[in-house]
Amino acid sequence: MSNAQSTPPLDGASPDGTLSAGNDAERRQMMANNGRNLNFIGNSRLLAVLGAAVRHAVRRNFDDVADEVLSEVAETTLRGFNHLLKNQGKAVRGLPVKEFVKEVEASKNEILKQREQARLELNRLTRELENRQAEMRHEREAMVQDQNVDGAVVDGQLADRLEELFDSMEQTEELAQIRELVMSAALETVQQERSKALDEKLRKHDSEVANYQRRISKLTESLSRTEAEIIRLAGIKDIDTGVESIYRQVQGLSENDDNAESKKEMMMAIFEANLSLQDKVA
Amino acid sequence: MSNTKKVDTKKEADAELDHVVETEEASQSAGTIMQSNDDSKDHGVLYLGIDLGTSRTSVSSSNGVRETVASYVGYPKDVVSRKLLKKDVLFGDEAAEKRLSLDFYRPLADGVIDCNEDDMANAKGNLKAARDLIGEIIRRAQPRKDELIYAVIGVPAQASIHSKEAIIKAAKETVDSVMLCSEPFSVAYGLDMLDDVLVIDIGAGTTDLCRMHGTMPEDSDQITVTYAGDYVDNQLMERIKEAHPEAQFSVNMIKAIKEKFSNVAEDMPPVIVQLPVKGKPTDFDITNIMRDACNSIVAPLVDGLGELVSSFDPEFQERLKNRVLLAGGGSQIRGLDIAVEKYMQEHLGGGKVIKTEEAMYGGSNGALKIAHDMPGDFWEQLK
Ligand SMILES: Nc1ncnc2c1ncn2[C@@H]1O[C@H](COP(=O)(O)OP(=O)(O)OP(=O)(O)O)[C@@H](O)[C@H]1O
Ligand SMILES: [Mg+2]
Numbered sequence: 001m002s003n004a005q006s007t008p009p010l011d012g013a014s015p016d017g018t019l020s021a022g023n024d025a026e027r028r029q030m031m032a033n034n035g036r037n038l039n040f041i042g043n044s045r046l047l048a049v050l051g052a053a054v055r056h057a058v059r060r061n062f063d064d065v066a067d068e069v070l071s072e073v074a075e076t077t078l079r080g081f082n083h084l085l086k087n088q089g090k091a092v093r094g095l096p097v098k099e100f101v102k103e104v105e106a107s108k109n110e111i112l113k114q115r116e117q118a119r120l121e122l123n124r125l126t127r128e129l130e131n132r133q134a135e136m137r138h139e140r141e142a143m144v145q146d147q148n149v150d151g152a153v154v155d156g157q158l159a160d161r162l163e164e165l166f167d168s169m170e171q172t173e174e175l176a177q178i179r180e181l182v183m184s185a186a187l188e189t190v191q192q193e194r195s196k197a198l199d200e201k202l203r204k205h206d207s208e209v210a211n212y213q214r215r216i217s218k219l220t221e222s223l224s225r226t227e228a229e230i231i232r233l234a235g236i237k238d239i240d241t242g243v244e245s246i247y248r249q250v251q252g253l254s255e256n257d258d259n260a261e262s263k264k265e266m267m268m269a270i271f272e273a274n275l276s277l278q279d280k281v282a
Numbered sequence: 283m284s285n286t287k288k289v290d291t292k293k294e295a296d297a298e299l300d301h302v303v304e305t306e307e308a309s310q311s312a313g314t315i316m317q318s319n320d321d322s323k324d325h326g327v328l329y330l331g332i333d334l335g336t337s338r339t340s341v342s343s344s345n346g347v348r349e350t351v352a353s354y355v356g357y358p359k360d361v362v363s364r365k366l367l368k369k370d371v372l373f374g375d376e377a378a379e380k381r382l383s384l385d386f387y388r389p390l391a392d393g394v395i396d397c398n399e400d401d402m403a404n405a406k407g408n409l410k411a412a413r414d415l416i417g418e419i420i421r422r423a424q425p426r427k428d429e430l431i432y433a434v435i436g437v438p439a440q441a442s443i444h445s446k447e448a449i450i451k452a453a454k455e456t457v458d459s460v461m462l463c464s465e466p467f468s469v470a471y472g473l474d475m476l477d478d479v480l481v482i483d484i485g486a487g488t489t490d491l492c493r494m495h496g497t498m499p500e501d502s503d504q505i506t507v508t509y510a511g512d513y514v515d516n517q518l519m520e521r522i523k524e525a526h527p528e529a530q531f532s533v534n535m536i537k538a539i540k541e542k543f544s545n546v547a548e549d550m551p552p553v554i555v556q557l558p559v560k561g562k563p564t565d566f567d568i569t570n571i572m573r574d575a576c577n578s579i580v581a582p583l584v585d586g587l588g589e590l591v592s593s594f595d596p597e598f599q600e601r602l603k604n605r606v607l608l609a610g611g612g613s614q615i616r617g618l619d620i621a622v623e624k625y626m627q628e629h630l631g632g633g634k635v636i637k638t639e640e641a642m643y644g645g646s647n648g649a650l651k652i653a654h655d656m657p658g659d660f661w662e663q664l665k
Contacts, residue, residue, distance in 0.1 A: 242426035243345040245328035250432075250658035259476055262496050263655055266476070269498035270652065271660040274461040278664055281447045 051078050118223040125219060129212040136205050147198050154194075155187055162186060328425050330433040330457070331650025332416075333465065333643075334449065336390050337486035337511065338611065339415060341423045342646040344654065349422040350642055352377075355411035356384030373418050378534075387411035391487065412445075413452035420456045431457040432661050434649040436465040439490045440506040459661040463652060465645050466492035467499055469609045472648025473638065478601040480587055482622075483645070484612025486511040489579070491586045493594065493602065502593070505586045509579040511612045514540060517575035518568075522557075526566055529557040539568075546576045547617035576615045584625045591630065604634040609644045613637055 054074045058065055166179045253263055329344040340350040356377035358364035363383035372380060389412035416435075425431050433453055437446060446462055453460040466481040470492070475481075479494040489510040493503040518536050522529060535557075543553040553572045556563045587606065591599050603626065608619055619635040626633030638644045 242424040242429075243343075243347055244426055245326045245344045245429055246346070247327045247329065247344055250327050250661065251329075251654050252657045253655045257655075259474070262476060266471070266498050267652070267656050267660065270461060270463050271656070271664075273498075274664060277443075277446060277462065278450060280443070281450050 054078075115223065118219060122216070122219045122223055125212070125216055129209075129216060132212060133209060136209065140202060140205065143198060143201060147194060151191065151194055155190065158186060158190060159183065326426070326429045328423075328429040328431050329650055329653035330420065330423055330425075330431060331468070331646040331648065331653055332419060332433055332435045333468070333645030333649060334390060334416070334435055334437055335465075335485055335611075335645070336388070336438075336488070338642070339390075339419050340643055340646040341419045342643055342650040343423040343425075344650065345424065345426075347423050348643055348646070349419065351415075351419060351422065353390050353415060354378050354381075354386065354388055355415050356381060356386045359383055359385055371414055373415065389415055409448055412448060413455070416449065416452040417456055420453075431459075432653055432656070433457045433460045434468070434653040434656070435460060435462050436468040436645045436649045437462050438485075438488060438506070439464045439466055439492060439504045440488070459664045461653075461656065461660075461664065463649065464490075464492070464499065464504070466490040466504065466609070467494070468648035468652060469638065469644045470494050470607060470648070472644060472651050473607065475605065475607060478598055479605045479607055480590060480602055481607045481609060482583060482587070482613070484510050484579070484583075484608070484610040486611065489583060489586075489610070489612065491583070491590055493590045495594075495598070495602075503590070505590060507582060507586055509582040510610075511537075511540075514544075514575050514579060514612070514615075517578045518571065521571045521575055522566075522568060525568075525571060526557070528559045529564070529566060530559065530561075531557050540572075540575075541614075543572055544576050544614065545616040546573055546580070546621040550617070576618070577621060579612075580618070580621050580625050584622060584629060587626070587633075588630050600632075603630060603632060606633055606635045607638065608635055609638040609641065611641055614641050 051074045054077045055070055058070055058073055162179075162183055166175065166182075169175055253260055253267065257263060327344075331342045333340045335353060337353055338350055339353045340348070342348050351374035354374055354377040356372045357370065358367050364370065367380060367383065372384060377384060377386065385407065387408055389408045420431070420433070435449060435453060437449060441449075441462075449462060450460055466483045469483055470476065470479050470481045476494055477496045481490070481492040481494065483490040483492070487510060488506050488508055491505040491507070492499050495503070515533060515537050518540055519531070519533065522531065522536070539553075539555055543555075545551075545553075550569065550573060552567060553569045554565055554567050557566055558564065587603075591602055594602055606622065606626070608622070619637045623633055623635045626635075640647065
């Protein structure tokens with residue numbers, strides 16, 4: 001009698017509407033977190049549908065079932081189901097312990113994560129900058145050296161050309177003087193041009209370095225902001241603490257209590273009254 | 283007791299069911315609907331005893347914390363007040379102080395959550411206020427988030443089903459399991475006075491009279507009357523108005539004066555208070571007025587006692603009369619025990635009265651004790 005899927009639609013099985021109390025929403029969340037299929041249906045609704053299913057199945061499979069028997073079967077099933085449903089969570093305030101701890105830690109973790117990220121980013125950038133600066137120092141040296149080496153070659157070639165030119169001319173005293181002047185002027189101009197180009201290159205390097213430095217200070221600032229947030233959070237002491245109970249376990253009446261018997265009866269009476277009251281609430 | 287048996291069978295059935303599921307789980311291993319995550323072992327159990335009163339709400343907790351707050355809740359009226367107050371909700375005396383800029387609630391007026399169907403807006407407000415108040419008193423007990431919280435809430439003996447349901451719903455948002463019990467009963471239970479005791483719990487709006495005779499009191503064991511703190515306040519006001527029509531005062535001023543000077547003794551010290559006359563502070567001697575106003579509840583309360591005594595088994599009437607327990611904020615009237623005894627002597631032919639030492643926490647302490655004594659599986663079943 002367990003082939004409920006193949007039976008026609010059940011009485012009262014229309015889609016569920018909204019959920020009433022926050023408690024239900026919490027429980028729903030818990031179910032959702034646990035990855036159950038039950039998460040789109042309210043608790044009371046679930047029980048109603050289940051009750052209908054049980055009655056339906058019994059009626060289909062047995063002739064002439066007395067109403068009392070039917071209710072008894074439905075009630076037993078529902079009670080059992082409800083018991084299991086409640087028992088499976090071992091909930092702390094409507095959430096399984098793990099979920100709850102997760103929730104409490106979440107905000108703290110979020111900030112710690114942010115800080116960690118900022119830290120990593122800062123480290124990465126600092127390292128990058130250091131590398132880049134070292135690289136640049138090398139580049140600079142190389143540039144200067146290249147310039148000197150290249151320059152010397154170029155200078156040499158220019159000088160050779162000019163020498164050739166002057167050699168081809170008729171050698172006079174005058175020409176010798178001109179030759180001297182032209183040679184030094186030409187070399188000077190070339191050298192000036194060359195160092196201008198070098199300066200330009202070096203300036204570019206400098207602005208690159210400045211950019212890195214700006215980014216670093218920005219990161220440092222954001223890091224110190226998360227740091228402050230962490231300190232603030234730590235200041236709110238009871239964010240996840242409280243005062244511990246003196247009891248580690250459920251207590252119950254002490255057997256040595258003078259009035260143990262009558263107290264037991266009273267506890268039972270209070271419990272029964274509350275059981276029927278809460279059945280009404282559910 | 284047939285009830286015991288029923289519960290046992292139910293428990294057995296549940297255990298059997300658990301077993302079936304466990305076996306199935308073992309054989310199926312995947313895709314089961316149950317999870318056996320029994321992590322209740324490594325955290326503790328916090329018991330709360332809560333006294334939800336008209337004028338005060340108190341909590342006694344098994345972590346040693348005790349707190350009390352006036353049963354007032356207020357919400358800023360508009361954006362401006364919210365900005366000024368920097369809070370979305372205020373409680374207790376703070377709410378009373380700022381009440382002019384608040385939507386102000388006394389959610390347990392007359393000892394029940396006032397949810398009058400005729401005034402839906404106000405009913406809704408009261409329900410929310412009650413919920414917030416319960417949440418607040420639990421917060422003030424400073425529970426650890428990793429502990430199970432089991433709470434017993436003492437509610438006025440005459441609380442309606444409707445308001446009891448509302449209280450349960452509200453509490454379940456914060457605690458793991460909750461039970462209600464009648465307020466005078468928890469007071470007596472807290473003092474281990476279970477047999478042949480008459481409890482007089484004098485609150486603000488009502489006084490609950492309750493007969494205890496070893497078992498849970500039933501409806502016929504309880505009488506609720508309105509001869510309580512507010513009644514004394516009114517008596518004081520009327521009498522002062524009559525004797526000193528020029529004096530200016532408010533209810534709150536009178537209440538504060540009462541709480542400072544309340545006394546019914548013949549030889550009570552003089553009560554001189556300052557009240558404004560045309561804005562100018564003026565001294566008034568209200569000694570006799572104070573005594574008379576406080577005394578005004580004695581006769582009707584003893585009449586109520588008489589009813590509870592006379593409808594009881596004649597064999598035990600004497601015992602009952604000799605164990606009258608005065609509790610609640612109103613029991614702090616000096617000399618009240620002696621005055622009640624004297625009046626009982628005159629009208630019931632004798633009696634003995636005991637005052638609770640802790641008027642403020644009598645109810646919550648008792649509720650805490652009940653929570654402690656309640657068996658674990660009862661708590662489980664109400665989760
Ligand atoms: N020293 C005092 N003398 C006389 N009355 C007092 C004194 N202190 C408090 N009260 C009165 O006690 C009353 C409140 O008592 P209690 O806190 O027990 O009430 P409650 O439990 O909130 O109300 P209820 O039982 O009606 O729900 C108030 O009327 C208050 O004015
Ligand atoms: Mg009370």
